[in-house]
Amino acid sequence: MQGLRDRVAVVGMGCTKFGELWDKSSDDLLIDASLEAFADAGIEAKQIQAAWVGTYSSFRTGVGLSYPLKLQYVPVTRVENACATGTDAFRNACFAVAAGVYDFVLAAGVEKQKDSGYSGLVANAEVVSSETAPMVPAPTQFALAATRYFHTFGLSFQEGKQMLARIAVKNHHNGTMSPKAHLRREITVEQAINSPMIAWPLGLFDCCGVSDGAAAAVITSPEIAKKLKKDYALVKAVGLTCGSAQGVQQQSFDFVHFEETVDAAKKAYADAGVKDPRREISLAQVHDCFTITEALVCEDLGLADKGHYRDEQNKGAFELTGTLPVNTDGGLKCYGHPIGASGLRMMYENFKQLQGKAGPRQLKNVNLALTHNLGGKPGGRFTCAVSILGRAD
Amino acid sequence: MIGITRYGAYVPLYRMGKGTEAWTARGERAVSSFDEDSITMAVAAGLDCLGDIDPKTIDAVYFASTTSPYREKQAATLIARALDLKDGIFTADFAGSLRAGTTAIKAAVDSVKAGTARNVLVVAAEQRVPQPRSDFDENIGDAAAALLVGREDTVAEIEDIYSNSQEIYDVWRTDTDVFPRSAEDRFVAEEGYLKSMKEAAAVIMGRNKLSHKDFAQVVAYAPSARKHTEICRSMGFDEKTQLAPAYFGQVGDAGCALVPMMLAGVLEKAKAGQRLLVASYGEGADVLVLKMAKDGVKPAGVRGLSGYLASKRLLSSYITYLRWRGLVNIAFAAKRPPLKIPGVHAVWREAPSNISLYGSKCRTCGTVQYPAERICTQCQTIENMEPRKMSRKGAVFTYSMDYLGPTPDSPMVLAVVDFDDGGRGLFVMTDRDPNEIKVGMTIELSFRRLHTVEGIHNYYWCATPIRS
Numbered sequence: 056m057q058g059l060r061d062r063v064a065v066v067g068m069g070c071t072k073f074g075e076l077w078d079k080s081s082d083d084l085l086i087d088a089s090l091e092a093f094a095d096a097g098i099e100a101k102q103i104q105a106a107w108v109g110t111y112s113s114f115r116t117g118v119g120l121s122y123p124l125k126l127q128y129v130p131v132t133r134v135e136n137a138c139a140t141g142t143d144a145f146r147n148a149c150f151a152v153a154a155g156v157y158d159f160v161l162a163a164g165v166e167k168q169k170d171s172g173y174s175g176l177v178a179n180a181e182v183v184s185s186e187t188a189p190m191v192p193a194p195t196q197f198a199l200a201a202t203r204y205f206h207t208f209g210l211s212f213q214e215g216k217q218m219l220a221r222i223a224v225k226n227h228h229n230g231t232m233s234p235k236a237h238l239r240r241e242i243t244v245e246q247a248i249n250s251p252m253i254a255w256p257l258g259l260f261d262c263c264g265v266s267d268g269a270a271a272a273v274i275t276s277p278e279i280a281k282k283l284k285k286d287y288a289l290v291k292a293v294g295l296t297c298g299s300a301q302g303v304q305q306q307s308f309d310f311v312h313f314e315e316t317v318d319a320a321k322k323a324y325a326d327a328g329v330k331d332p333r334r335e336i337s338l339a340q341v342h343d344c345f346t347i348t349e350a351l352v353c354e355d356l357g358l359a360d361k362g363h364y365r366d367e368q369n370k371g372a373f374e375l376t377g378t379l380p381v382n383t384d385g386g387l388k389c390y391g392h393p394i395g396a397s398g399l400r401m402m403y404e405n406f407k408q409l410q411g412k413a414g415p416r417q418l419k420n421v422n423l424a425l426t427h428n429l430g431g432k433p434g435g436r437f438t439c440a441v442s443i444l445g446r447a448d
Numbered sequence: 449m450i451g452i453t454r455y456g457a458y459v460p461l462y463r464m465g466k467g468t469e470a471w472t473a474r475g476e477r478a479v480s481s482f483d484e485d486s487i488t489m490a491v492a493a494g495l496d497c498l499g500d501i502d503p504k505t506i507d508a509v510y511f512a513s514t515t516s517p518y519r520e521k522q523a524a525t526l527i528a529r530a531l532d533l534k535d536g537i538f539t540a541d542f543a544g545s546l547r548a549g550t551t552a553i554k555a556a557v558d559s560v561k562a563g564t565a566r567n568v569l570v571v572a573a574e575q576r577v578p579q580p581r582s583d584f585d586e587n588i589g590d591a592a593a594a595l596l597v598g599r600e601d602t603v604a605e606i607e608d609i610y611s612n613s614q615e616i617y618d619v620w621r622t623d624t625d626v627f628p629r630s631a632e633d634r635f636v637a638e639e640g641y642l643k644s645m646k647e648a649a650a651v652i653m654g655r656n657k658l659s660h661k662d663f664a665q666v667v668a669y670a671p672s673a674r675k676h677t678e679i680c681r682s683m684g685f686d687e688k689t690q691l692a693p694a695y696f697g698q699v700g701d702a703g704c705a706l707v708p709m710m711l712a713g714v715l716e717k718a719k720a721g722q723r724l725l726v727a728s729y730g731e732g733a734d735v736l737v738l739k740m741a742k743d744g745v746k747p748a749g750v751r752g753l754s755g756y757l758a759s760k761r762l763l764s765s766y767i768t769y770l771r772w773r774g775l776v777n778i779a780f781a782a783k784r785p786p787l788k789i790p791g792v793h794a795v796w797r798e799a800p801s802n803i804s805l806y807g808s809k810c811r812t813c814g815t816v817q818y819p820a821e822r823i824c825t826q827c828q829t830i831e832n833m834e835p836r837k838m839s840r841k842g843a844v845f846t847y848s849m850d851y852l853g854p855t856p857d858s859p860m861v862l863a864v865v866d867f868d869d870g871g872r873g874l875f876v877m878t879d880r881d882p883n884e885i886k887v888g889m890t891i892e893l894s895f896r897r898l899h900t901v902e903g904i905h906n907y908y909w910c911a912t913p914i915r916s
Contacts, residue, residue, distance in 0.1 A: 173785055175852060183791035185798045187898065187908035189876045190854065195862050198848030206846070206887045255849035255859065255882075303874050304817045304825045306866045310846050434864070435874070 058326035062153040063290040064280035065444065066273050067096025070403040073268035073390040074237040081113040081165045082123035084269035084396075089124055089163055096273040097283055100124055103273075104157040109134040109144035109164035110395035112171075120163060137430025138342060139295060140164060141270065141398025142440035146293040148274050158275055164400075165269035166393030175253070175265060176344070176392065193344060194254035194262050196432045201256050201347040203310035208362040215256060218365050219346035220247035223260045223388060226343060229375055230385025232415040237266045238389045261346040266391025270399035272406075280447065286410040291423060291443040292326035294319040302434025311362070315439035316355040316429060323441040324357075329423065332357045336379060336443075338408060338418055340401035341427040343386040352427055353381060356441075375416065383408065383416050394430070398440060401426035405444050422446055449741060450560050451602035453567065455712040456497030457753035458489050458592040459699055461879045461915065462763045470766035473586035475697030479763055480575050480590040482772035482856045483878055483896040483910065486513040487523050489592035489705075490573040491530040491895040495840075497569070497594035497712075499750045503531050506596075507565035508538040510556055512548040512572040512704050516541060517897070517905050519623065526907065527571060529803040530895050532837065538565065542704075546619070546669065546730030548572070549593070549704040554609050554734060556597035567598030574703030577773050579627040587672045588628075589700020593708035593753070604715055604724065604738040610652040612644055613732030619671070637675065641729040642682045645669075648733035649683040649725065656737060660684050664722035665692045667710045669729045671701050683727065692724075698757060704730065713753035715744045751915065759915040761881070771856055782852040787901045795906070802908055805840070805893070807871050808833035816870030839868040840893040844911070849882055863911050865891060878910040890914055 069091025071084050079087075085108070093100060108120035108131060117131025134144040141164035148162035168176075176193040205215040224244055230236040242260065250259035280287040296319045302308035320332075329335045339358065343349035350364040358379055359367040367373060373381040384390070384404040387397060405424030407413045424444045431437040465476035480489060490511055498506075509531070511524040524539035542548040542555070549572035556568035573592035578584030597606075618640035619630050630636060645668065653659065666685045670676035673696035680687040692714045694706065702709055707728040714724060724738040746752045751759075763769060770776040800806045800820070807818030810833055815826035818838050823830050842865040853860030861877035863885075877885065878896060891911040898906045 171785075173783060175782075183794060184788075185794040185802055186788055186790040186901070186906055187795075187798070187802045189862055189874055190860075191862055191874070192850065192852070195848045195850040195853070195860075198850075199846045199862065199864055202848055202887065203846035252849075252851050252859075254851065257848075299825060301825050303864065304821075304872055305815065306845070306870070306872050308872075310864065 059149055059153055059293055060291050060326050060328065061277060061289050063149045064275055064277045064287045064447065065290065065406055066275055066280045066283055066287045067092045067094070067098070068270065068272045068403045068406045069095065070235055070270040070400055071268050072235045073266045073393065073400070075169050076267040077169065079267060081110070081119065081167050081269070084165050084267065085120055085163055085271070086123050088269040088271040089161065092161070092271040092273045098159060098273060100126065102159045103129060103161045104159055105129055105151055106131045106161040106163065107134050107144040107148045109140035109398070110166055111135055111137065111140055113165055113167045113395065136295070136438045138344065138392065138394055138397060139428045139430045139438045139440040140395045141400070142293065142426060142428040142442055143295055143398070145272060145399060145402060145442065146295055146440065149290055149293055152274050152276055158279055160274050161271060162274060162399065163269065163271035164395040164398060166395045167267050168265045168391070168393045169267050191432065194257050197345040197348055198254040198257045200310050200351060200433050204347060204351065205256070207309065207311050212256065216248045217244065218350065218368065219261050220244040221368060222343065222346040222349050223247045225374055226382050226386045226388040229383055229416065230389025233384045233389060236385045236389040237264055237391045257345055257347065263344050263387035264391035266393055268390065268393040268396045268400065270396050270403050272399060272402060285447070287447045288406055288409045288444045289447055291445045292323035293440070293442045294323035294326065295440045296438065298437045300435045300437070308434055310434060312351060312355050313429060313433055313437065313439060315437050316352055316427065319439040319441040320356045323443055327423065327443045327445070329443070333379060336423050336425050337421045338380045338383055338405070339425040339427065340382055340384070340386065340404055342429045343382055343388055344392055349381065349386070352429070356425070356427060380418060383413070383418065398426060398428040401428065402442060402444065409444060409446055449602045449605040450557055450597065450599055451605035451738065451741065452595050452715065453598045453601050453603060454497050454499070454501070454596040455715045456493050456594045456750060457709050457712040457756055458492035458496060459753070459756035460484060460489070460590055461759065461761050463760045464763050464766060464769060467762050468766055469764060478589040478591055478699040479769050481879060483898065484575070485517050485897050486515045486573040486575050487517060487526055488895045488897055488907070489575070489590065490527050490571040490594070493573065493592035493594040494527060494531045494569060494571045496751055497596055498531065499747050503533050506533050506537065506567060506569050508559060508568040509533060510540050510542055510552040510568060510570045512542040512552040512570065513574055514543060514546065514548065514621070514703055515575045516543060526803070529799055532804045546704050547728040547732065547734050548730065549708045550726065550728040550734035550736065553595060553597060553708070553736065554611065557606050557609060560597055560599060567596055570595045570597060570708070572705040572708045574705040576628060576703050577626055577775070580770065580775065582627070584628055584630070587696065587701045589702050591699050591702035591709050592705050593712045595708055595712065602741045603744060605741050607737045607739055608652055608656055609734065609736045610648055611732060611734045612648050614644060616640060616731060637678070641669070641679060644733040645679055645727050645729055646682050648735040649727060652735045652737055658723070658737065662723050663690060663725045665714055665718065665724050666690050667692045667707060667714055667724060667726040669707050669727065670694055672696060695757070709753060716746045716752050716754060718744045756915065778856070780854050780856070781858045784852070784854040787854065787899055789902045790904050790906050792904065805838045805909060807836045807838050809836040809870070816867070818867070818871045818873045838871055842867040842891055844885070844887055844889050844891060845872070846887060847877065847885055861885060863891065865911055875909060875911040877912065879912040884913070
């Protein structure tokens with residue numbers, strides 16, 4: 056069984072501004088993101104032979120993409136896997152190219168999250184059910200992990216809030232250097248700690264915003280990429296795992312790690328040939344839907360020891376100036392979380408870093424860039440996707 | 449001997465009393481929470497009554513209430529499911545009168561006597577809503593009780609039952625009224641309860657050749673403490689030595705559940721050989737003569753009325769109570785999407801897990817899982833499960849408090865609960881003080897009504913701190 060390593064190339068990416076884009080429909084956002092990706096790749100829409108478009112709730116069927124782009128009778132698959140949607144759309148597009156079926160494919164993700172009409176990530180699946188399961192919106196779901204993290208690793212409420220607040224501060228700082236981010240201002244630890252409680256122990260500043268946005272990637276084989284341009288990137292790995300809700304049925308689930316992340320990372324590292332992620336990964340965009348998520352995920356990805364995120368945090372390891380910058384563009388904290396788009400937005404940042412086009416956020420010596428995306432209910436119905444992009448050599 | 453073999457009660461946690469903002473009456477009144485109703489309280493009393501006995505040994509269940517959440521749907525069927533009684537068990541609802549509780553007892557006795565049931569569980573519960581600041585408002589309280597009527601191991605033999613009836617507008621509600629109505633006080637007393645109860649008591653004592661002094665205690669319905677004394681004297685008994693407490697100032701007039709509740713309290717303590725007169729009223733009176741076949745006890749694991757009376761929390765404001773009863777429309781903490789309509793087919797299909805609390809245990813690896821699965825979550829063995837009734841006790845593994853949740857009781861507390869004897873589940877925590885929730889705290893599951901959407905009352909279990 057072969058992995059994906061070095062069999063797929065990303066030749067162009069696009070990303071819209073993320074924010075409260077009342078005047079933009081999902082059609083507008085997909086057009087904006089895709090046109091930027093085509094321009095970056097140096098191709099035209101009519102060269103796209105197949106597409107995968109990820110959205111949680113903005114439309115059904117693949118026509119949501121082919122309609123605005125006026126793609127002419129090509130296969131388009133709508134992909135959904137909660138917050139891992141964007142990466143999963145990318146993953147499926149990669150398979151098509153790796154299998155040698157298509158030359159140029161498009162992976163896109165979009166969400167008109169603000170069209171829901173509510174603040175916050177409301178829990179809204181359309182599945183008909185008995186409705187007895189507690190209504191657990193996203194902040195509350197991840198707050199369960201925060202409560203247990205503080206308890207397991209002996210953090211007082213203040214210490215825990217401090218750890219989380221510093222993550223929000225870091226990401227806000229990075230967001231000030233991201234023109235496409237929704238939120239672009241510095242905040243302080245005090246502001247974060249004292250913000251109104253949303254789902255105890257998580258406060259307002261522990262939660263990512265709600266915004267609209269889209270991102271897209273043009274994917275092709277490395278052979279074709281080489282002929283097109285110099286600054287393409289190679290896909291080293293894309294991993295996805297779906298749990299089976301073990302965490303809310305088994306007493307053995309500790310609520311301080313996400314098995315889905317650990318597993319997806321293991322598979323991605325193996326595919327990419329990464330043995331020591333702390334040394335080999337140059338930067339990581341991780342799913343900071345909530346500050347606690349970023350801390351737990353960094354541990355689950357092996358970037359910090361379990362229970363010891365603070366050790367690395369204290370060293371400044373994850374700052375833009377650190378040894379392994381995390382969420383260099385400000386993350387979900389500053390971009391918000393248009394569900395279908397986030398995974399691809401993360402990849403866009405990594406792609407720009409690899410291309411040397413990340414402006415004030417540009418890191419030196421970018422070799423392997425990781426994205427991590429998770430979705431659903433921690434411990435419950437949960438999925439995780441991890442991707443690794445590398446330089447074209 | 450046919451009689452009462454087991455007994456139990458339920459009084460909600462909250463009281464309005466001194467210290468409750470805008471509560472002007474003296475004494476306390478038991479107030480059920482926003483997620484409770486007559487069905488949930490009946491289930492709580494039923495669980496208290498049944499204790500550890502096998503629920504499958506019950507032959508019938510009768511539910512009595514003037515405040516069933518349904519006009520055209522049986523409540524007893526849902527109660528049977530929640531108590532995990534036999535499939536297809538005989539069920540009946542008794543409604544429409546404040547003496548429905550004792551009428552149900554009479555019907556139970558008749559069933560057992562006729563041989564159509566070996567035993568009958570009678571559960572009575574009430575959640576009447578008085579008009580704010582009316583006389584009813586001071587005295588009405590919410591509570592439930594459950595009595596098992598049968599032939600074996602009888603604690604209190606039911607020697608005789610007599611009923612009279614009369615057509616009268618004294619206290620009533622129509623099918624669209626929210627608040628009970630009352631005729632003028634003197635008419636209500638003289639032509640209503642005083643007349644009927646006095647006559648019924650006289651008849652039953654006469655035909656059994658019993659006199660007043662033969663009774664150790666009188667359990668009598670009354671709408672208030674003062675009227676309780678009046679009724680006692682009217683029937684010819686001594687309120688100082690013979691009148692069993694009605695708990696006005698602690699619980700209140702719990703409608704058709706009041707007499708069964710008082711009786712459950714008396715049975716905990718009465719002595720072998722003592723006779724009890726039980727009298728209730730509602731368009732006539734039901735009176736029963738009981739004789740204790742043995743000393744009353746509170747079986748282990750049963751809280752009983754005394755246990756529930758001792759466990760209470762003061763409600764901070766009368767306005768909260770008004771909101772809970774739907775008498776004032778207060779916005780939720782944040783704008784939330786409308787609740788989704790429960791799929792009735794899913795409700796019906798999932799009843800064994802959702803209502804009867806069944807999970808499954810894998811025969812291969814022993815893992816208990818909730819809800820029941822066909823493929824084991826732990827070892828993925830296919831279809832090697834046995835049904836497993838989940839424990840109602842557990843401990844909080846982790847929790848969070850949602851300050852934007854769609855609840856009239858903000859914050860909405862979510863708890864991951866590890867069941868005492870295996871398995872785990874996610875539950876809303878109710879009857880809780882947010883400042884007292886801790887990882888590791890023990891909880892018990894309580895049957896509650898989560899919400900009502902499009903005419904569907906959606907029932908499920910919630911975690912509560914242990915009522916101590």
